[in-house]
Amino acid sequence: MTKAENTTRQKIVETARALFHEQGYHATGMATILRLAGVNSGSLYHFFPSKEALLEAVLESYLGGLGPMLIDPVEAAFGDPVERIFGLLDQYRQALLMTDFSYGCPIGNLALEMGADDGDVARLIADNFAAWRDAIEGWLSAAFSAKDVDISGLTALTLAVMEGALMQARVAKKIEPFDEAVAQYRKMLGT
Amino acid sequence: MTKAENTTRQKIVETARALFHEQGYHATGMATILRLAGVNSGSLYHFFPSKEALLEAVLESYLGGLGPMLIDPVEAAFGDPVERIFGLLDQYRQALLMTDFSYGCPIGNLALEMGADDGDVARLIADNFAAWRDAIEGWLSAAFSAKDVDISGLTALTLAVMEGALMQARVAKKIEPFDEAVAQYRKMLGT
């Protein structure tokens, strides 16, 4: 994973990632992935023994991309830990607005669609959530460690607001529920 | 809908509701619904022209059941409007514990799985969310109307906590994230 990846494999994972995100896992057929990736069946199954294995690779790519794609840019843009949290929330907000409210959290979507799952997929989803938790918990610790604050609880609430506010705005096809929930959360943080 | 429903139709909707909830919509095959409902293909398609139409009936049943199945019992059990909110949250908590953390919000699950949808299904999901919003907003109004509180924003935050806390506990397969998020929310309400 450290050196440059095989181009074909990479193209397959990126195409699958986009389609799983837009349509969901079960609603996406292998044939569609093959067509959009411009790859033949034999190549895909050379790299991945099954559709589920491909999903696992997608989840690994989310895990690997969390830092470089989301956390690092936000940390570079904002020095204050609390503003980093709102910077992250604003990323979601912008994604909602740019996609006419069709954007959903890729991990949250898969988490709810794959609910019953109990194998590597479930573990990778949990790993992704744990990585998000760690980043947010780090910021909250930096901001509130000296005070009498339940950092772990505040982290759980923060993630709940992110996922729950996104879900509501997407369903209602308007930004208000997201903005309102975030505003209440900000007020609660007391900053 | 006011008189007693056809038994076969009812059985189909109930079976589909359970399977869609446990497995998701796309992961559930018509053959499985037919087998578990003990009904033949011809009967199902007599009542519902398509799988999507069946999903719409399921979503209508959730809408119709929200009051009798969830809101009314909670209102009967708790007089205080704030305790009604926590009574509702405790329903989710109990469901999580009783299902070994496989329980998910049926509407939330479908909302994220059906994201791209744009027809009757999306509208019915939005209607369900709106009905939840109305119930919670009513309780929050009763509790805080006299004070300087953004009732609409607090409603959005409440729903976000419900959905987001449930999602986290389900993914982590433990109750802590749910309890922590709810505790922070309660602290925030200042009651």
Place this chain on the structure above:
DNA sequence: GTCTATATTAAGATAGAC
């Protein structure tokens, strides 16, 4: 690693007698 062709099963849905 990639190609074409194809196997196999399941999907959603329909036909037409009763």
Place this chain on the structure above:
DNA sequence: GTCTATCTTAATATAGAC
């Protein structure tokens, strides 16, 4: 309204040459 039988297409996956 219900039955059995079946259609059609799509699904995931494989075979075997190159």
